[in-house]
Amino acid sequence: MDKVVFSMLVENSSGVLSRIAGLYSRRGYNIDSITAGVTADPNFTRITIVARGDEIILEQIEKQLLKLVDVVDIKRLDPDSSVCRELVLLKVLCNEQNRQNIISIADIFRAKIVDVSIESLVIELVGSQTKIEAFIRMLQGVEILELARTGITGLSRGTFDVKIPDKDGRLVDYDFIKADTL
Numbered sequence: 001m002d003k004v005v006f007s008m009l010v011e012n013s014s015g016v017l018s019r020i021a022g023l024y025s026r027r028g029y030n031i032d033s034i035t036a037g038v039t040a041d042p043n044f045t046r047i048t049i050v051a052r053g054d055e056i057i058l059e060q061i062e063k064q065l066l067k068l069v070d071v072v073d074i075k076r077l078d079p080d081s082s083v084c085r086e087l088v089l090l091k092v093l094c095n096e097q098n099r100q101n102i103i104s105i106a107d108i109f110r111a112k113i114v115d116v117s118i119e120s121l122v123i124e125l126v127g128s129q130t131k132i133e134a135f136i137r138m139l140q141g142v143e144i145l146e147l148a149r150t151g152i153t154g155l156s157r158g159t160f161d162v163k164i165p166d167k168d169g170r171l172v173d174y175d176f177i178k179a180d181t182l
Contacts (some may be wrong), residue, residue, distance in 0.1 A: 001052045003032065005077040005084055005154055008065065009163060011169070012045045016070040020047060023064055029053065033086075034150025041165050044072065048153045072171055073163045077154045084154030088132050089114075089139060090123045093143040102142060109135045120145060 010016050017036055032050040039046050051061055065071050077084060079121050093100055099121070106113060106123050109131065115122035125135055129152065136144075156162070162174040 001054060002058060003050060003052050004168065005152055006049045006051065006062065006065070007046060007075050007077050007154060007156070008047045008049070008071055009039070009043050009073040010047055011070045011072060012043055016045065016049065019068055019070060020065065023068065027064065029057070029061055034151040035151045043165070043169065049050060050152050058153050075156065075161060077156060082156045084124055084128065084152050084153050086132055086152050087124065087126050087150040089148045090144055091146040092096055092121050092123065092139065092146055094121050095119070098142065102139070105138050
């Protein structure tokens, strides 16, 4: 089963996330992770969905998503030509004996200690899924009290295949606008 990251640009309207999740639910597809947030243009939201399946299923998902009225653009983020990250917050139990060891592990992974109390630390780490998984493995033996992950979000590298609104609010290829202004 292949894993694919879909990056979608959708109209920022109420219920759009529900309609997209409903499409997955009705078809029996599973979502590994989903993130959503408004873009630089408040009329649009970027939704990143990670899904698994064989190539036929993944193509079917992409085609079904494109049929939704709110979906303006969809692309697969290829690992070699995109940047994908995830955020994790971990609350770990600590005491005087293991606090420095936990902080040292966090430093190695460039994680941030964002809250300290007598009995716990809250650690923030941003990175690839493999980096986050490796960090969690390194904390083996430390009791993780709570863990929250955002899921993957990402963008393609460079300006190829970037869509931006023109003066009329329609999405056009950035390279087209750039060539038009030269």
